[in-house]
Amino acid sequence: MSGASRSALATSEQVNRDALLVELLADPALIEARDRVxxxxxxxxxxxxxxAGIASAADAAASITAAAVQHALVSDPSRPAFLWSACAAHAWPGLAVPNSGYGIDNPDNVHRRTAIDGVSSYRISVQVPPRPAAQFSFICYGQPEADGPVTREGAAIASVLLSHQVTPDAEGRFEVTVGPEPVPGSAYHLVSAPTSTWLLVRDALTDWETQEPLHLEIERIAGPEAPPAQSRAELVEIAVANTERLSRYWLAYNNELLYGPRPANRLPQPVGRPFGASVAAPFALGAGEGLLVTLDPGGCDYLGFEVTDPWGVTRPAVDALGGLNNRQALANPDGTITYWVGPADPGVHNWLDTGGLDAGLITARWQGGTLDAEAPPVRSTELVPLAEAADRFGPEHQVSAQQRADQLRRRAAAFARRLG
Incomplete structure (x- = not known):
């Protein structure tokens, strides 16, 4: 692998594509697509x-439109490239990149996406940093995202490789191949399906202040002759189609899997996934209320808890507390973690800030371990008046206005590390 940059994300390819993202979002066709969403x-x-829905609809539409453009920018399987996407707003020198979260995005995860196809073979060269994520995963999907009936993962999964299954060499390097057939000599291979179109690498960062995502490079090593590179007009056309498909699919996802069957303020037990377990549910608060939630990490390396707007876009989580993982939250004496979800600051450390909204979605994710089926990890969810919130936490959880400001300052500085 060629010399890795100090930041795995601050690559020239990433910055150039982010600049093109900002440019394309100003195209009239994409402005119209955003307005339709x-x-x-x-x-x-x-x-x-x-x-809450009215207050957040415009921002949520802009965010999923940005994600749709990101997907277009890495949609050529003959020229694979990883792009950091579905992420919080951030800035490179002279360039402000908007939020692109959607589909109940997670501020702890670094998502990098690339196009593949079901006939070519690819090689991914990986450098593991000194302090890697609590879990990283390589996920090869078997069909386009948001194409077909609603599923829990957004698309069928063809194959998965998890961090605990990998043994890097003495210098922290390893390679992963991807394709319809195993590649001779490859220790780690992801089998693609004939209908595969994309691959995702996910780094789950629990400690934002020290952990770093993987350094990645990808090349196509076998496949049919590459067609001409996509034109700007073609990218706009793909992005507009992506916007239409993603917005309708993830709206149906929320309605069919969450708002329709699940009552508000009742978080069920999690369901297993290929790389962990998760659960989501609606919340709806009355005036002066918050939701008190207690979760058990269950021995997993990672437990993340996030709050989103009604459309599934995580509330601001860099300069506000739209999510807290098990490293960022304060645990109870028995190892469980209790959170306060609400629009007003209760004066306790484990506040999930809804950003002024009284309704939306809450989501918990467990990764890097196996939950005990005999010990349900969702312990309780309870509506509590704000006036009683602080009394439901021990004194060690109480924070002053200055301590809250320090917590937020450290959080923003820790996120900035991802940018180099």
Whole structure:
């Protein structure tokens, strides 16, 4: 692998594509596509008429449109490239990149996406940093995202490789191949399906202040002759189609899997996934209320708990507390973690800030371990008046205004490390 940059994300390819992202978002066709998404949301029977839904629809539409453009920028399987996407707003020198979260995104995860196809073979060269993520995963999907009936993962998964299955060499390097058939000499191979179109690498960072994502390079090593590179007009066309497909699919996901079948303020037990377990549910707060949630990490390396707007976009989580993982939260004496979810600061460390919204979604994720089936990790969810919130936590959880400001300052500085 060629010399890795100090930041795995601050590559010239990433910055150049982010600049093109910002440029394309100003195209009239994408502005119109974004506006259609906002109207789609406002016409939704579950959330379109709610105060929280109305207040957040425009920002959520802009965010999923940005994600749709990101997907277009890495949609050529003959020229694979990893792009950091579905992420919080950030800035490179002279360039402000907007939020691109959607589909119940996670501020602890670094998602990098690339196009593949079901006939070519690819080689990914990986350098593990000195302090890697609590878990990293390589996920080869078997079909385009948001194409077909709603599923829990957004698309069928063809194959998965998890960090605990990998043994890097003495210098922290390893290679992963991807393709329809094993590659001779490859220790780690992801089998693609004939209908595969993309691959995701996910780094779950529990300690933002020290952990770093993997350094990645990808090349196509076998496949049919490459067609001409996509033109700007073609990228816009792909991005507009992505915007339409993603917005309708993830709206249906929320409605069919969450708002329709699940009552508000009741978080069920998690369900297993190929790389962990997770659960999501709606929340709805009355005036002066918050939701008190207690979770058990269950011995897993990672437990993340996030709050989103009604459309599944995580609330601001860099300069505010839209999510807390098990390293960032304070645990109870028995090892469980209790959180306060609400729009007002309760004066305790484990506050999930809804950013002024009284409704949306809450999501918990467990990764890097196996949950004990005999010890349900969702311990309780309870509506509690704000006036009683602080009394439900021990004195060690109480924070002053200055301590809250320090917590947020450290959080923003820790996120900035990802940028180099």
């Amino acid at each position: 906002e109207q789609l949301y406002l016409g939704d029977p579950f959330c379109g008429r709610s105060a």
